Amino acid sequence: MSTPTQQPTASVDLAITGMTCASCSARIERKLNKLEGVEAAVNLATEKARVEYAAPLTVSDLVKTVEAAGYGAAPVTARRPSVPQSAPGRHEDQHGTHDSQDEDHTAHEDGHGEHGHGEHDHLEDVAPAQSLRRRAIVASVLGLLVVVIAMVMPVKEALGGTAPWLELALTIPIYTWAAWPFHRAAAINARHLASTMDTLVSIGITAAFGWSLVAVLTGFTDHLYFEVVGAVTAFLLIGRYIESRAKDQGRSALHSLLQLGAKDVAVLRTDAAGTWREHRIPVEQLAVGTNFVVRPGEKIATDGTVLEGDSAVDTSMVTGESMPVEVSEGHEVVGGTINGHGRLIVRATRVGAETTLARITKLVEDAQMGKAPVQRLADRVSAIFVPAVLVIAALTFVLWLVTGHSVTEALEPAVAVLIIACPCALGLATPTALLTGTGRGAQLGILIKGPQILESTRTVDTVVLDKTGTVTTGEPVLGEIVSTIREDAALKAAAAVEQGSEHPIARAIVTAAEDRGIDLPRVRSFVNLPGQGAEGSVNGVTVRVGKADLFDEVPAQLQAALDAATGTTVLVGWEGTARAALTVADAVRPSSTAAVRRLRDLGLTPYLLTGDNEHTAAVVAREVEIEHVQANVLPQDKHARITELQAQGRVVAMVGDGVNDAAALAQADLGMAMGSGTDVAMESADIVLMRADVDTVADAIGLSRQTLRVIKQNLVWAFGYNTAAIPLAAFGLLNPMIAGGAMALSSVLVVLNSLRLKAYGR
Secondary structure, three states: OOOEOOOEEEEEEEEEEOOHHHHHHHHHHHHHHHOOOEEEEEEEOOOEEEEEEEEOOOHHHHHHHHHHHEEEEEEEEEOOOOOOOOOOOOOOOOOOOOOHOOOOOOOOOOOOHHHHHHHHHHHHHHHHHHHHHHHHHHHHHHHHHHHHHHHHHHHHHHHHHHHHHHHHHHHHHHHHHHHHHHHHHHHHHHHHHOOOOHHHHHHHHHHHHHHHHHHHOOOOOOOOOHHHHHHHHHHHHHHHHHHHHHHHHHHHHHHHHHHHHOOOOEEEEEOOOOOEEEEEEEEEOOOOOOOEEOOOOOOOOEEEEEOOEEEEEOOOOHHOOOEEEEEOOOOEEEOOEEEEOOOOEEEEEEOOOOOHHHHHHHHHHHHHHHOOHHHHHHHHHHHHHHHHHHHHHHHHHHHHHHOOOOOHHHHHHHHHHHHHHHOOOHHHHHHHHHHHHHHHHHHHHHEEEEOOOHHHHHOOOEEEEEHHHHHEEEEEEHHHHHHHHHHHHHHHHHHOOOHHHOOOOHHHHHHHHHHOOOOOOOOOEEEEOOOOOEEEEOOOOEEEEEEEHHOOOOOHHHHHHHHEEEEEEEEEEEEEEEEEEEEEEEEEOOOHHHHHHHHOOOOEEEEEEEOOOHHHHHHHHHHHHHOOOOOOOOOHHHHHHHHHHHHHOEEEEEOOOOOOHHHHHHOOEEEEEOOOOOOOHHHHOOEEEEOOOOOHHHHHHHHHHHHHHHHHHHHHHHHHHHHHHHHHHHHHOOOOOHHHHHHHHHHHHHHHHHHHHHOOOO
């Protein structure tokens, strides 16, 4: 492990080949961690090692250490696209893009995108699975014939003296070819004075085959175990194949993310005549600042800002949001999302490893590579499990002999112990659940940064919600209109003046008028009145919109509306008299009330923090059914409020999205940042929510807790299975054939239990 004076200074992911069980991963991890300045975690399900190391060690040293342990290793490089100098795009001046291109000149020279690398990994996974499938089919067909000959008496009697020789002929391909992966792994580990689950299987079927071979050749007994060799090998290969397919399904969400990005892109460049033309290039060559075209139905190549066009973008694979998002000039778009009906011109703002999609993928990979605290116990047990089983099997054989049983009678329970004791289920219990849970989270727009976060969600009892942008939409909308004249006439006059203003309140009023289909007259002589409002000439009448101070007369009913307002209320009028009061407020999200109820159902007490006044805060809190609310909270007060709740003994989750939330997110026991928020908020958080609503908070905590529950169910089953099965086998209550089937079934059950997480939220 790393020493205090030599901390890890670099990290690398290694793809590990040759691992078959938890003992393998534990052994590799132990060997790597013996190197000075190294901290390593090996994940059986992902077949990767995350290694942090310090100079003078190199990646080559780490690979050699893994190979010396009897396994294969290769670095999984974080590839970034190379960035050529490209011509400036539309709306740029001729000198504006080169600086932004320079920042990516450190890109990897191989030119491969991250998505291509993910597909390479996926194809590598397919080959071993197909090999297992072929071996399993051969072992199953031949093994079934052996079982029929050995155990169906009419068949055995009909064959007479040729039956043992026929069993031997059918078993030889099973033992030598179909079971070769077990023998090979056992031999490699034996050379390094180590043992794994394959050691148990290889020794078990070798003992059964060897005994039976000698018996056929010498004729000293007619008690043969060829059917054990065939059945056990077939069961284990089928189990391994199902595990391989199931683990691949668990990785499917991450694979979907890796495949989500576009492969090429149409960039805008000038030709010799100075005319803008589209040129299609690989997405790896796209540079920051380059303008590119997105046609209807195409994937958006990278993160950027819309320069031209209007469309609706399907963001479901990135945010989990089912409804398309309307975009137009000035809106930000995310690479990998799908353009709807309109043609867009987008300026690239992030490329390669800096894109939202790449960062999401990295977060999910990091979470799947890590280990929850509960997994550490399983790893320690697995490391000593195989040697202990070998001792138990030897003791079983000896004890049966010394109690008066024959060698044949003693051999059967000893072989059963070897075969049934495989710790595969133990090794798969945690990583398969993490693979599936974090993958499902990514599909729902929930990014869990590490497996240790799962433990945090179990104890959280309080959730602190920031009002703006979380409980509410974060965008002002026109609410109540109190008017002394016809309501549409008042709104028409106010919106006509506000056309000339870019203030959010003005935009809300104009949008409301447009939504009602009101044709707005042209405003003339528009004047902005700082701190007060605005005025302009509408159809020859000077109309004022703003505070009460702008008017000589404010009718009582309008004054009452001002006094009772839950948002910002402006007056509209002319000739010195206010005619209507328009209230603009940050609207509560339609899903917030039901989401708060879900949080309560999860055993959480919700708190609402807001910088708004107490009246507005109380109205919002009442609407979403939150009892605990604190108004007039300054940004710097959020951290103090979290600390205060923790001092009361509460375990606090904080949900925020801004720079001012970063300290509170870091202080909270569980920080949850909205993906629509700032980078510093997301860096400070434990979970990133790509959908900005409270329902995602409930989904995140619910999914995390469910994943932790599945991990614990898997571990209880794996520990319980081995604890109960080994004594049964040792006492002769399980024959080797049944033991092989039960052992394979235990691993499959663990994986299938983990795959239930794929259905979460459906």
